[in-house]
Amino acid sequence: MLSKLQxxxxxxxxxxxxxxxxxxxxxxxxxxxxxxxxxxxxxxxKVILGKQxxxxxxxxxxxxxxxxxxxxxxxxxxxxxxxxxxxxxxxxTDPNGWGPxxxxxxxxxxxxxxxxGLIAFFEWMNRADLNGFPPEPSLKQ
Amino acid sequence: MKxxxxxxxxxxxxxxxxxxxxxxxxxxxxxxxxxxxDVLHELIPxxxxxxxxxxxxxxxxxxxxxxxxxxxxxxEADNELYSVPLAKLQFWSFALVGVxxxxxxxxxxxxxxxxxxxxxxxxxxxxxxxxLFLVIILMTLIKGRKSSTTSWVLTMGLVFAALxxxxxxxxxxxxxxxxxxxxxxxxLWVEGVWELIMGGILAYLLIKITxxxxxxxxxxxxxxxxxxxxxxxxxxxxxYYYTGGxxxxxxxxxxxxxxxxxxxxxMTVFALQMYRKGNKKHPNKLALYWTLNTAIVSFLxxxxxxxxxxxxxxNMYTHGTLVTAMHGHLAFWGAYASLVLxxxxxxxxxxxxxKIFDNRVGHLAFWCANIGMIGMTASFAAAxxxxxxxxxxxxxxxxxxxIEIQPHFVVLVLAASLFTVGIxxxxxxxxxxxxxxxxxxxxxxxxxxxxxx
Numbered sequence: 001m002l003s004k005l006q007x008x009x010x011x012x013x014x015x016x017x018x019x020x021x022x023x024x025x026x027x028x029x030x031x032x033x034x035x036x037x038x039x040x041x042x043x044x045x046k047v048i049l050g051k052q053x054x055x056x057x058x059x060x061x062x063x064x065x066x067x068x069x070x071x072x073x074x075x076x077x078x079x080x081x082x083x084x085x086x087x088x089x090x091x092x093t094d095p096n097g098w099g100p101x102x103x104x105x106x107x108x109x110x111x112x113x114x115x116x117g118l119i120a121f122f123e124w125m126n127r128a129d130l131n132g133f134p135p136e137p138s139l140k141q
Numbered sequence: 142m143k144x145x146x147x148x149x150x151x152x153x154x155x156x157x158x159x160x161x162x163x164x165x166x167x168x169x170x171x172x173x174x175x176x177x178x179d180v181l182h183e184l185i186p187x188x189x190x191x192x193x194x195x196x197x198x199x200x201x202x203x204x205x206x207x208x209x210x211x212x213x214x215x216x217e218a219d220n221e222l223y224s225v226p227l228a229k230l231q232f233w234s235f236a237l238v239g240v241x242x243x244x245x246x247x248x249x250x251x252x253x254x255x256x257x258x259x260x261x262x263x264x265x266x267x268x269x270x271x272x273l274f275l276v277i278i279l280m281t282l283i284k285g286r287k288s289s290t291t292s293w294v295l296t297m298g299l300v301f302a303a304l305x306x307x308x309x310x311x312x313x314x315x316x317x318x319x320x321x322x323x324x325x326x327x328x329l330w331v332e333g334v335w336e337l338i339m340g341g342i343l344a345y346l347l348i349k350i351t352x353x354x355x356x357x358x359x360x361x362x363x364x365x366x367x368x369x370x371x372x373x374x375x376x377x378x379x380x381y382y383y384t385g386g387x388x389x390x391x392x393x394x395x396x397x398x399x400x401x402x403x404x405x406x407x408m409t410v411f412a413l414q415m416y417r418k419g420n421k422k423h424p425n426k427l428a429l430y431w432t433l434n435t436a437i438v439s440f441l442x443x444x445x446x447x448x449x450x451x452x453x454x455x456n457m458y459t460h461g462t463l464v465t466a467m468h469g470h471l472a473f474w475g476a477y478a479s480l481v482l483x484x485x486x487x488x489x490x491x492x493x494x495x496k497i498f499d500n501r502v503g504h505l506a507f508w509c510a511n512i513g514m515i516g517m518t519a520s521f522a523a524a525x526x527x528x529x530x531x532x533x534x535x536x537x538x539x540x541x542x543x544i545e546i547q548p549h550f551v552v553l554v555l556a557a558s559l560f561t562v563g564i565x566x567x568x569x570x571x572x573x574x575x576x577x578x579x580x581x582x583x584x585x586x587x588x589x590x591x592x593x594x
Binding site: 130 | 188359393539
C-alpha cells in the first residue's frame, strides 16, 4: 500500500517533471513556433495600433478572435478575407453604431488612422497559420 | 471556532455573498441580451456586462478562498492569526480594489483580455494586497504550534496562484503571445493551483466532517494534487491548438487534457471513500452536502464536460462557441463555487455559535441551485451544439445562427431563475446566522459542541 511519503514523492516528482517539459515546450513555442506561424516579422506600427485598440475597446468582450472571446458577436480571425477592408471600415465608422439584425455594437468615434490600424491588424491576423482554424463548413454550398 | 482571530473569515464570506448576487444580476443582463433584449445597451453594453460577470466570479471565489484560509490556517497551525488588524486592512483594501475595478469596467477602464481585464495600475494593487494576505498566512503558519500537510497544500496553492498572476501583467504586441501567457494565468489557476487550494479545503472539510484519520486523508490528498499537476500542466496545451501555437500542442494537449478528468475523478473517489470510511456522523449536513457536491459536480463539469470538447478534432469545431460556456459554468460551479459554499456552510455555525446546519431553507438552497445550474448547463449545451452545426458545419453566418438559438436562452434564463432562488435561500441562511461571536468552543470536541439538542 502507498505510504504518505511515496504519495508526496509522486506529487512533487510528477509536478516538477511535467513543469520542466512544459517550460521547454513553451520556450520553443515562443521563440520559434509562434513567430513563424503568426508572421511576427510583419508586426508593424499599424498592426500594433490595431492590437492596442482591440484591447482598449475590449472587442473580445463580444467577438472572438482565434476562437477566444465572448461568443456574442462574429468570429473575426478571417474577417479580412470574408468581408474585405471596405466592409470593416463601414462597420467601424457607422455614425449610428453598427447594429445588424437587432444586435447592437458599441459606437466608436475612431480616427482614420485608428480604422486603418484595425484593418491592418485583421489583415495580419488573416494570414496567421492557426492549424486549420476556423474550419471550412463541410455542408456549405 | 478555536481562535477569536478566525472571525475575520466572516467578512470575506459576506463579501463573497454580495459579489455572487451581483454576478448573477450581470448574468441575467447577458442572458436577456442573447435572447434579443439588450435593453441596457446604452448604459451597460454587452462587453461591460460580460467583463463584470466574469471578474465578479473570480473575485467572489478568491474572497471565499481567503476567508477559508483565515478560518482554516489558525485551526491547523493551532495558533491565533498573525495579525488581525493587518487582516482587516487586507480585507478592506481587497474590497476597495474590487469595487474600483467593477466601476472602472463601466467607463471602459480595462485591458480587454478575457478574465484579466483589470487595468495595470489596479493589478499592482491586487499584487500588493495578495502579498499582504500571504504574509499574514505564512507568518501564522511559521509561528504556529502545529504544522499539517493540509495547511501547507492550501498555502502553496495560494502562493502559486499569486505568482501565476504575474505573467498576465506583461504586455505583448503579438496577440498570440499575449494569449499564450494569459492561459498561464487562467488555465494554470483553474486547472492547476486552484485545485491545490480546492484539495486543501476539501481535505480539511473531510477531516472535520467524516472524522477519518488525518494521515489517510492527507496521503490521498498528495495523490490527487499529483494527478492534477501531471495532467493539468501539459493540459494547458488545449488552449494552444488554434491560437498560433505549433502543431505539437494538438497531440500533447489532447493526451494530457484527456487525462485531466482523472484528477477530478480522484477527487470524487477520495471524498466519497472518506465519507464512507467516516465513523462519525457530523451534524452539519449542509456542509457535508456541499462538500460532496464539490467532489461530484467538479468531476462532471470540469472533468467530463471538459473532456467532451478538448479533443483537438472536436475542439476544432467547438472552440469559440457556446459549448465553452457550457463547460465553464458547470466547472466553476462544481469545483470552486460549491467549495466556497461548503466552507461557508461548515464555518458559519462555528463562527456565530448558531446551529443552522440542517434546516429546510438550507436544503432548498442546495437543490434549487444545483438543479438550476444543471438546467443552465443543458441550455448552453443545446445552444452551443446548434451553433456549431449551423455555423461551423452548415456555414450559416454568425447572426443567422445567433437568432436560431435564441429560444435556448429563454430556457437558460428560466433555469437561472431557479438557480437564483437557491442562492437567495443560501444567503437567507447566511443572514440568519448573524455576525460572528467571541465565544470559543469546538476545538477538539467539535462534534459534541455542534450536536443539536
